[in-house]
Amino acid sequence: MNKCVLTIWGREFELNIVYERYPGEDLLDGQRIGVELLKTTDIVDTALDSVKEYVIKTSGGQVAAPIENIFKYVMPKSIFVPHSKKAMRAAIMCNYKFDAEHGIAVVFEDGMFKQVGAQDVVL
Numbered sequence: 051m052n053k054c055v056l057t058i059w060g061r062e063f064e065l066n067i068v069y070e071r072y073p074g075e076d077l078l079d080g081q082r083i084g085v086e087l088l089k090t091t092d093i094v095d096t097a098l099d100s101v102k103e104y105v106i107k108t109s110g111g112q113v114a115a116p117i118e119n120i121f122k123y124v125m126p127k128s129i130f131v132p133h134s135k136k137a138m139r140a141a142i143m144c145n146y147k148f149d150a151e152h153g154i155a156v157v158f159e160d161g162m163f164k165q166v167g168a169q170d171v172v173l
Contacts, residue, residue, distance in 0.1 A: 056089055058126050058142065059098050065126060065142075070133040081131045084140035087161045088129065094142070097156050097163040104166045109148045123147045124154060132172060139164075141172040 052067040069081055088094060101124060102117045113123065125145045132139050141155040152168040165171060 054085065054089060054129065056094070056126075056129070056142075058094050059101075059120055061121065063126050066128045067131065068128055069131045072133070078133070078135060080134055080136075080138040081140075084131055084138040084158070085129060087138065088140050088142075088158060091161065093158055093161060093163055094156075097158075097166065100163065100166050101154075101156060104154065105146075105148070112148070127153070130155070130172060139172075141169075143169055143172075 052069070053064055054067055055062060055064050067085060069077055071077065098120065102120060105117060105120070105123045106113050106115055109123070123146065126142050127145055128143045130141045130143050137159050138161065139157065139159045141157045144154050144156065146154045149168065152170065154166060155169045155172045156166050157164045157172050
């Protein structure tokens with residue numbers, strides 16, 4: 051299993067990387083680049099405000115702005131890299147206090163933040 055060290059919203063994590071691919075298939079260039087962009091650019095930081103908004107919106111009124119410590123609610127657990135020949139996609143898969151069953155995914159595509167939502171937005 052592949053791992054990488056990634057700084058997410060000011061905290062360093064060592065995360066497993068899960069690549070979606072067919073048996074015997076090599077990594078696609080887009081998959082490799084998608085992970086490199088997470089590690090070498092600041093795109094992860096650009097998602098923080100959207101993640102905070104998502105927590106406030108989906109917490110059932112239990113969280114109000116401003117959120118000082120996002121890690122009280124969201125904890126990164128792995129990186130998922132879907133099979134895609136068209137885009138460089140990667141998602142940070144997180145445990146989520148208010149939806150333990152589905153968690154959340156913070157999705158990046160082509161070097162930009164794309165969306166945050168339940169993990170099935172990327173699975």
